[in-house]
Amino acid sequence: MLNKKGKSYYFCWGFFLAFVIFLYGPTFTIVVLSFQGPEGGLTFPMNGFSFHWFHKLWEGGGYVDIGSAFRRSILLGLILMVLTVLLSVSAGMAFRKKFFGANFLFLITVSSLIVPSIILSLGIALEFRLLDETLKFLGDKYSIQWIINDFQTTLNMYSSGLGAQLTWTLPFGLLIMFAIFNRFDKSFEEASMDLGASSWQTFKFVVLPIIAPSVIGIALFGFTLSYDELARSSQVMGATNTLPLELKGLTTTVTTPVIYALGTLTTGISFLAIFIAIILFMIMRKK
Amino acid sequence: MKINKHFLLALPFYLIFIFFFIIPLILTIIVSFWDYTEYSIIPDFIFDNYKYIFNKCFKFSTDLCVTFKTYLSTFYFCFMAWFFTLIIGFTVAYFLVFHVRSVGMQIVLFLICTIPFWTSNVIRMISWIPLLGRNGLFNSFLISTGVIDEPQEWFLYSHFSVILAFVHLYTLFMIVPIFNSLIRIDKSLIEAAYDSGANGFQILTNIIIPLCKPGIIIGSIFVITVVMGDFLTIGIMGGQQIASIGKIIQVEMSYLQLPSAAANAVILLIITLLLIWTMTKFIDIRKEL
Numbered sequence: 129m130l131n132k133k134g135k136s137y138y139f140c141w142g143f144f145l146a147f148v149i150f151l152y153g154p155t156f157t158i159v160v161l162s163f164q165g166p167e168g169g170l171t172f173p174m175n176g177f178s179f180h181w182f183h184k185l186w187e188g189g190g191y192v193d194i195g196s197a198f199r200r201s202i203l204l205g206l207i208l209m210v211l212t213v214l215l216s217v218s219a220g221m222a223f224r225k226k227f228f229g230a231n232f233l234f235l236i237t238v239s240s241l242i243v244p245s246i247i248l249s250l251g252i253a254l255e256f257r258l259l260d261e262t263l264k265f266l267g268d269k270y271s272i273q274w275i276i277n278d279f280q281t282t283l284n285m286y287s288s289g290l291g292a293q294l295t296w297t298l299p300f301g302l303l304i305m306f307a308i309f310n311r312f313d314k315s316f317e318e319a320s321m322d323l324g325a326s327s328w329q330t331f332k333f334v335v336l337p338i339i340a341p342s343v344i345g346i347a348l349f350g351f352t353l354s355y356d357e358l359a360r361s362s363q364v365m366g367a368t369n370t371l372p373l374e375l376k377g378l379t380t381t382v383t384t385p386v387i388y389a390l391g392t393l394t395t396g397i398s399f400l401a402i403f404i405a406i407i408l409f410m411i412m413r414k415k
Numbered sequence: 416m417k418i419n420k421h422f423l424l425a426l427p428f429y430l431i432f433i434f435f436f437i438i439p440l441i442l443t444i445i446v447s448f449w450d451y452t453e454y455s456i457i458p459d460f461i462f463d464n465y466k467y468i469f470n471k472c473f474k475f476s477t478d479l480c481v482t483f484k485t486y487l488s489t490f491y492f493c494f495m496a497w498f499f500t501l502i503i504g505f506t507v508a509y510f511l512v513f514h515v516r517s518v519g520m521q522i523v524l525f526l527i528c529t530i531p532f533w534t535s536n537v538i539r540m541i542s543w544i545p546l547l548g549r550n551g552l553f554n555s556f557l558i559s560t561g562v563i564d565e566p567q568e569w570f571l572y573s574h575f576s577v578i579l580a581f582v583h584l585y586t587l588f589m590i591v592p593i594f595n596s597l598i599r600i601d602k603s604l605i606e607a608a609y610d611s612g613a614n615g616f617q618i619l620t621n622i623i624i625p626l627c628k629p630g631i632i633i634g635s636i637f638v639i640t641v642v643m644g645d646f647l648t649i650g651i652m653g654g655q656q657i658a659s660i661g662k663i664i665q666v667e668m669s670y671l672q673l674p675s676a677a678a679n680a681v682i683l684l685i686i687t688l689l690l691i692w693t694m695t696k697f698i699d700i701r702k703e704l
Contacts, residue, residue: 233425250664253668
C-alpha cells in the first residue's frame with residue numbers, strides 16, 4: 129500500500145499544497161499590497177508600485193513612534209534569546225540526572241505552555257502591583273526619600289515583561305533540550321571524563337560542540353517567540369510598548385497600507401532570523 | 416535526595432517559574448476574594464466577585480446569563496477550531512510521514528509548515544483583511560464568477576473569520592504532535608495489515624488512528640487551551656464585537672477591576688484544567704514526552 133502511488137497519494141499532495149497556500153497566501157498578499165502606489169487602498173487592485181508606504185512608515189506615519197518600538201522589541205528579543213539559551217541548556221543538563229523537585233519542575237514547565245496567557249498576564253500584573261504597594265508602604269514607614277519622591281512602579285518591560293515572556297520561551301527551550309539528549313550518545317562524555325577532563329571541560333569541549341546546532345534552534349525560538357509575543361506580555365509591559373502591542377493598537381486605527389508596510393518589515397525580520405538560524409545550523413552541522 | 420550540583424544547574428530556571436508562574440497564579444486565586452474600589456484593591460475575604468459573575472445564572476426561567484453565554488460561545492469556537500485543525504493537521508502529518516519518502520524532503524516540508532509559527536500572529540491575522548474584506552479578493556472573485564451578486568459582509572469580523580484565523584494560526588499545534596506519533600508507527604504493521612487483506616480505510620481506522628491517539632490528544636490540548644483563553648484573535652478578527660472570557664478579563668483589567676478579573680481567571684483556569692484532565696484520561700501523557 130505504501131509504495132503504491134494511488135489516489136491517496138495525489139490527494140495528500142494536493143491537500144498539502146493547498147495547506148501551504150493557505151499558510152503563506154495571506155502574508156504574501158500583504159507583502160504585495162505594501163508596495164501600493166500612493167493612491168492605493170487597503171485592498172486590490174494595485175494602484176501602481178511604490179515604496180511610498182515604507183517612507184510613510186519611516187517618517188512615523190503620524191501614528192506612533194514605530195522606530196523605538198521596533199528597537200525595543202529587537203533588544204528584548206535578543207535578551208530573551210540569550211536567557212532562554214543559558215537557562216534551557218543548564219536546566220537541560222540538570223534533567224539528565226535526578227535532582228530535587230525535577231518532576232515538579234517538569235510539570236510546571238509543561239503547564240506554563242498550556243495555561244491561558246491572559247491568566248498569567250493578569251497574575252504577573254497583580255504580583256508587581258502588590259510589590260509596588262509594599263514598596264510604597266515601606267517607603268512611607270521608614271521615610272525612604274527616593275521611594276516617596278520618585279518611585280512609580282516595578283512594572284517594566286525588562287522586569288515583568290521579560291519574566292512573562294520567559295514563561296513562554298523557556299518551555300520550548302527545555303523540550304528541545306529533552307529532544308537533544310534523547311538522541312545523545314553518552315560514550316563521548318564518558319570517554320572525556322575517563323581521560324581526566326573536568327566536568328566543565330567535558331561540557332565545553334565535548335557536549336557543547338555536539339549539541340551546538342540544536343542550541344541554535346533554541347535561540348531561534350527565544351528570539352522569534354519574544355519578538356512576536358503579545359498575549360502574555362500585553363498586561364505587564366508598563367509604560368512602554370513593544371512592536372506587537374503597537375501593531376495591535378494600529379489594527380483598529382490605521383486605514384492605510386502603512387500597516388501592511390509594517391507587517392512586511394516585521395515578517396521580514398522574522399524571516400531573517402529564521403534564515404540566519406538555518407545557515408548557522410548547516411555550518412555547525414558540517415563541522 | 417540531597418541537593419546536588421544538578422539542582423543548582425536547574426535553580427535559575429526553577430526560580431523564574433516560581434516567581435513568574437507559581438506566585439502569580441496563587442496571587443490570582445487570593446485576589447479573586449478581595450474587594451476593590453475605583454482606584455484600589457482591598458485585602459478581604461468575600462465572594463462578591465464570584466456572585467457577580469454568576470448573577471442570575473441559575474434562574475432558568477429567563478435568558479442565559481452573560482457568563483454562560485460567553486462560555487457557550489467560547490466552547491463553540493473551541494469545538495470548531497479543534498475540529499478543523501484536527502482534520503487538516505492529521506492529513507498534513509499523514510502526508511509528511513507516509514507519502515514523503517526521503518528524510519531530507521520531510522525536513523524541508525516540515526520546516527515549511529513551521530516557519531509561520533515564528534512570525535507575528537497579529538500580522539498573520541491582519542493579512543486576511545485584503546482577502547476577506549467587503550472589497551476584498553474573495554468578494555471580487557465570487558462576484559466576477561457570478562456565484563454571488565453583491566459583496567458578502569460576513570467574511571470578515573465574524574465568527575467565520577475568527578475560526579479561519581484560529582485554524583490558520585494553530586494547525587501547527589496539531590501537526591507536530593501527530594507527526595511525532597505517526598513517525599513512530601512501525602511500517603511493517605501496516606504492511607502486515609495490507610497483506611492480510613485490509614483496505615486503506617480499514618488500515619487508517621484500525622491501525623493508524625488508534626496508534627496516533629496520543630499525538631491527537633496532545634495537539635487537542637494545545638488547540639483547546641489556546642482558544643479557551645483567547646482574547647486577541649477573537650478581538651481582532653471579530654472586529655471587537657464578539658465576547659470571550661479572555662476579553663472579559665482584559666476589559667476588567669483595563670478598568671482596574673482586578674479582583675473581578677481574577678475571579679474570572681480562576682473560573683477559566685478551573686474549566687481549562689477540567690478539560691485537560693478529561694482529555695488526559697485517554698492517554699498516559701508522560702509516556703509520550
